Amino acid sequence: MEIIVISGPTASGKTKKAVAFCKERNGEIISCDSRQIYKYLDIGTNKEGIFLQNGLRRIDGVLQHLTDTLNPDQNYSAAKFVKDADLKISEIFEKGKVPVITGGTGLYIKALLYGLDEMPKADKTLRKELKTKSQDELYNILLKSDPGAAEKNKKNPQRLLRALEVNILSGRTIQEHFKSKSPRYNFGHYSISIDNKILYKKINERCKYMIENGMIEETQKVLNMGFDKNCPALSGIGYRHIIQYLEKKISKENLILEFSKDTRHYAKRQNIWFKAQPDVDFMFY
Known part of the structure; x- marks a missing residue:
């Protein structure tokens, strides 16, 4: 079958x-x-x-x-x-x-x-240590041992942490664990x-629609439920931009622009x- x-x-x-x-x-x-x-x-x-x-x-x-x-x-x-x-x-x-x-x-x-x-399981002691570091610090450390994973996950702290954890515990990159x-x-x-021109237009329209039709409120609801802004689900594209907006670090216009741009980059990858x-x-x- x-x-x-x-x-x-x-x-x-x-x-x-x-x-x-x-x-x-x-x-x-x-x-x-x-x-x-x-x-x-x-x-x-x-x-x-x-x-x-x-x-x-x-x-x-x-x-x-x-x-x-x-x-x-x-x-x-x-x-x-x-x-x-x-x-x-x-x-x-x-x-x-x-x-x-x-x-x-x-x-x-x-x-x-x-x-x-088989990849190494999460190590509580190591993970606790890595979580004290900023996203930029995790990126710069990983860049030295696994530049591919560092660049791919530059804006995703959860995946940066996991790639670095795997590298430290096994001495191998994430990709080396995926043999043919x-x-x-x-x-x-x-x-x-x-076609990229068509795809990127659809992405821009979708991102704007999401923001204008409840995604901000959806994010706020999850935060109000007591989940941390750095939790795995909210580390994804769009949600992390909304958190910046809710913290008044970016305008709504820039929220839509950054959300759309990062989604286009993700589609390219x-x-x-x-x-x-x-x-x-x-x-x-």
């Missing part, structure tokens, strides 16, 4: 394509999104459909798994995603349906399809490729990632 993967940059229409495929091939979606896994953050992560229960949503009659399962202060990883996705794949196969992995978190997709080497292996599944991987992966068929738009 074969699983299907539909990937691509943010705002490229992955979920719409996955829903259409599921209707045609009797499938169910497994979300592969490191942000949609969190509860309470719906607008900024662009969740679709209706939330049912236990990480399950329904989008236009199609079931979607692995959203809304973690509190904003909980950590998530590629290894945890693989474990969760393996379980959902088995359940969907048992129903005689096709699992359709859908999302733009490339590292999770690669780990699911090809596996990953035989596939874990029979799969078809289809990645959406869309996603495109580069998927083009470098093996066994991918591209769908051009």
